[in-house]
Amino acid sequence: MQRIAAEQQVKLPPLDDDLSLHETGFDSLGFAILVARLEDDLGIDPFTISEDASFPLTIGDFIRAYENVPA
């Protein structure tokens, strides 16, 4: 996220699980990039795989979406 923030010229606040994604300063493009990079690194995209994936609200939700992907 730090790297994308630098590329997108966004100033990131300190990150923790409860921080809402809105407060990160990332716009939808920033998240689109993050999801695409994670898909390249991990081979998974939880938001496309799961039909009922609710859009995460916090950093914690976002990380859990990846943790909950069936292996």
Next chain:
Amino acid sequence: MSPREIFALRDYLSPDLKGRTISDARQAVSLTHILEETCLVGRPGQLAGRSVLLAVSDQLIAGIAMTEIDGVAKRMLLCPPDLNAEHINALIEDAEIDAVVTDQPARWSASEVYLVVAARAPVRAGAKAKTGRATEWLMLTSGTSGVPKIVGHSLEALTGAIVADGPARGAPPVWATFYDIRRYGGLQIFLRAIIGGGSMVLSEPGESISDHVARLQASGVTHISGTPSHWRKLLMSGSAAGFSPRYVRLSGEIADQAVLDGLSRAFPEASIGHAYASTEAGVGFAVNDGLEGFPASMIGGSRDGVEMKVEDGSLRIRSTRTAHAYVGQNAAALTDGDGFVDSGDIVELRGERYYFVGRRGGIINIGGLKVHPEEIEAVINRHAEVRMSRARSRRSPITGSIVVADVILADGCDLARSDDIRKEILADCRAELASHKVPAMIKFVSSLDITAAGKLARHDA
């Protein structure tokens, strides 16, 4: 018009011109006495008035066969080497083919085509075929999926730009092209060699770029043509040193400033021009001032019989060099009511010059906004350490799609610098492009696919 006045390719193959050849990597055939030879098995004149499918796998024999069939057959359909075999029956039907010229006659033994004529390396002929009619030249469009369209030309239309340019100064040119001569861009070069009294050095499938360049040098090539993708590939190969053509020509894709500058550095002695042509619109014009785009003064009015206008953003051309029709039962109209061919190439006026932005059909959709991948690539390619790039859309669960750029770095570039280069490219893109056109991701790759027609492969376009 009496048959005597019909102009055919054989009229340019005078035995008075010594030392002319057509060659590939395996053989060289003299053009000086080619009129006394034939590559067609059987009696001369058997193709008279027929609609001929030229399905010869060997490019050199196909070229010689063209010179024999022109002026004899009613029409001649050129099959490019990458033609999908599944499309052949539809093409035979649409072009009303009743004869096939092939170097693989066994393949056609079960076909319903009336006459199968075998082609092989030329041998001395007894009797000669004579010009009896103006043959219609049929070519296939490239780049479309499904059955390609058949485009009808006359030899006069195909050679309009060559005749207008006049003969090359100095010694007869030795032409070469990276294209296959059964595609429009390659055929133009073959015709330039034949009509200009010069020689022709053909491309060879599967040949490495360094072997190819060594062969071009050994054959004394003076004039050479290819797409910007072909040229970038040559510049990347490091094989350009020692090769010094007099004339370097680009066509078939947008020639951006980076590739023009790269070529003028690699070939300081050469004049470098980019030509605008398509199978349908014919040769529109050539630009020789070393700059991308073309002067706005070329729009409107008429130069060498070519009129151009811009409508709905795209370049439209009316001239005697355009194709005359699409051929086939359900063929669409090729021109509008006023005789203009819509090239589908989108141009943009900036100052006193028009710039090519991309293809109308090649737009990628980014979150509902339309983006031409070529305009992004043009900005990326300007970076000194970039040799070539491709912008494409990538599906995204968040925004629908994002712009991704695949980038090939120039040779000798330090990979440890890739993070810095990425930042610099993004800064360039931000400075020059609307925000939705700035690539979300930049990937460094070692190669990009080029289609059989020499263009950058675009899978999502």
